[in-house]
Amino acid sequence: MGDVQRIFYYHVPSAWTAFLLFLINFVASVVFLIRRDTKADILALVTAEVGVVFCTVVMATGPIWARPVWGIWWAPTDIRLNSTLVLWLIYVSYLVLRRFSTSSKTASLAAALAVFGALDVPLVYFSIWFFRTQHPSPVIGGGGYLYPAMARALLINWAAFLCLAWLVCWTRYRLEVVTREVEEAQALESLLEGSR
Amino acid sequence: MSFFGITRTTLTKDVRLEWRSKDAINAMLFFSLLVVVIFSFSFDPTAEESRRIAGGLVWVAFLLAAIVALNQTWARELRNQVLDAYRVSPAPANALFLAKAFGNFIFVTVLEALMTPLFIVFYKLRALGPTWELLPIAALGTWALVVNGTFFAAISLRTRSREIMLPLLLFPISIPALLGMVNATTAILTGEGSARFWIALLVAYDVVFTIACLLLFETVLEAE
Amino acid sequence: MNYLYAAYVATWVIHGTYLAILVRKYSKIRQEMESLKK
Numbered sequence: 001m002g003d004v005q006r007i008f009y010y011h012v013p014s015a016w017t018a019f020l021l022f023l024i025n026f027v028a029s030v031v032f033l034i035r036r037d038t039k040a041d042i043l044a045l046v047t048a049e050v051g052v053v054f055c056t057v058v059m060a061t062g063p064i065w066a067r068p069v070w071g072i073w074w075a076p077t078d079i080r081l082n083s084t085l086v087l088w089l090i091y092v093s094y095l096v097l098r099r100f101s102t103s104s105k106t107a108s109l110a111a112a113l114a115v116f117g118a119l120d121v122p123l124v125y126f127s128i129w130f131f132r133t134q135h136p137s138p139v140i141g142g143g144g145y146l147y148p149a150m151a152r153a154l155l156i157n158w159a160a161f162l163c164l165a166w167l168v169c170w171t172r173y174r175l176e177v178v179t180r181e182v183e184e185a186q187a188l189e190s191l192l193e194g195s196r
Numbered sequence: 197m198s199f200f201g202i203t204r205t206t207l208t209k210d211v212r213l214e215w216r217s218k219d220a221i222n223a224m225l226f227f228s229l230l231v232v233v234i235f236s237f238s239f240d241p242t243a244e245e246s247r248r249i250a251g252g253l254v255w256v257a258f259l260l261a262a263i264v265a266l267n268q269t270w271a272r273e274l275r276n277q278v279l280d281a282y283r284v285s286p287a288p289a290n291a292l293f294l295a296k297a298f299g300n301f302i303f304v305t306v307l308e309a310l311m312t313p314l315f316i317v318f319y320k321l322r323a324l325g326p327t328w329e330l331l332p333i334a335a336l337g338t339w340a341l342v343v344n345g346t347f348f349a350a351i352s353l354r355t356r357s358r359e360i361m362l363p364l365l366l367f368p369i370s371i372p373a374l375l376g377m378v379n380a381t382t383a384i385l386t387g388e389g390s391a392r393f394w395i396a397l398l399v400a401y402d403v404v405f406t407i408a409c410l411l412l413f414e415t416v417l418e419a420e
Numbered sequence: 421m422n423y424l425y426a427a428y429v430a431t432w433v434i435h436g437t438y439l440a441i442l443v444r445k446y447s448k449i450r451q452e453m454e455s456l457k458k
Binding site: 092096101102116123126134 | 347355369373376389397400401405408416418
């Protein structure tokens with residue numbers, strides 16, 4: 001496979017990071033639905049956004065890796081690529097809902113959607129898995145095993161991406177908190193102005 | 197009044213109202229017909245492979261018709277603030293949801309019943325597998341679309357660009373169900389492979405999401 | 421080999437774009453805070 005195989009060290013840790021972020025999003029959404037805690041809502045928003053960023057990286061590097069290795073840009077039977085695609089679609093629709101919502105309870109609606117998305121994930125996985133067993137695969141299985149040196153490089157890369165993710169999330173979180181405070185202050189100001 | 201009493205009353209009210217103003221129904225029936233015709237012009241029915249892709253064609257056509265039907269689910273409730281009246285009443289939110297979902301199910305099934313003979317005629321379809329299995333597939337698949345569609349239609353009420361929001365939310369979540377419907381139908385039509393796994397998947401999907409919708413609908417209804 | 425570079429570029433362009441979006445949001449909020457203080 002040669003040098004191209006090194007894309008693997010970006011592609012796989014990005015995927016793991018995205019999955020982890022989406023998992024946190026699911027937990028935060030459930031916590032929000034139970035407790036209506038604003039912090040949980042902001043955490044859900046932040047992890048969804050950063051998760052979509054990492055998932056986009058996975059979707060971009062996937063075909064770039066597939067083309068030289070498999071000869072095709074996309075394999076409809078590859079379970080990992082297709083499951084991740086659906087996950088990406090679900091979370092993009094989550095972000096669109098957040099942006100387009102005119103309700104004051106956007107957080108609840110988004111949290112409900114996140115729960116639906118999370119419930120969907122195993123169903124997506126199984127449906128594509130069965131689809132694959134029914135159709136001839138243009139590519140041959142998983143592709144090799146992991147040498148210990150490779151595994152170590154993979155984990156180090158993952159640690160680095162996790163640090164990046166954590167930093168970006170933390171920044172976004174602070175930004176969102178300040179944004180909400182400013183919006184509240186603005187709303188208060190227009191109320192006061194109106195009553196003068 | 198009992199839970200199912202409320203559901204039944206709301207459902208009968210909806211059906212009666214739809215039946216009286218046949219404009220909307222007629223428009224949607226005609227739309228369904230148009231979809232089938234467009235498909236038959238776009239995807240050559242005389243080709244050998246038409247039996248293989250017919251499953252996909254049929255379900256995409258049903259999906260389009262369902263979206264049109266689902267988009268108007270809550271339209272009537274929005275006018276005259278019926279939705280607010282419902283929130284204030286002691287009636288359980290789920291009774292309203294089920295009534296709407298059943299109503300949509302009936303409506304979409306009617307659309308499918310219209311489109312199916314047309315597809316059979318245009319594509320000269322003949323099932324090589326056990327034909328009776330198509331009925332549970334149709335029912336399960338339609339319910340999968342309708343239960344989530346009714347739920348997301350309610351969410352879309354609280355957004356700008358309401359009509360586009362519904363398919364945007366519905367399509368990604370429905371992908372496993374779509375795979376199930378299409379592959380099960382193709383398995384029956386081509387006679388190759390068994391539809392059993394796909395039917396089991398559809399059952400699992402329907403159970404999971406019906407429960408999820410019932411648990412979360414109250415939250416959605418309350419989101420003003 | 422080119423594919424490898426394409427993958428690296430794609431990855432950092434995507435991350436960079438997001439960070440640029442965050443920077444833009446930050447300056448906008450800064451402006452709004454200034455206008456509120458007045």
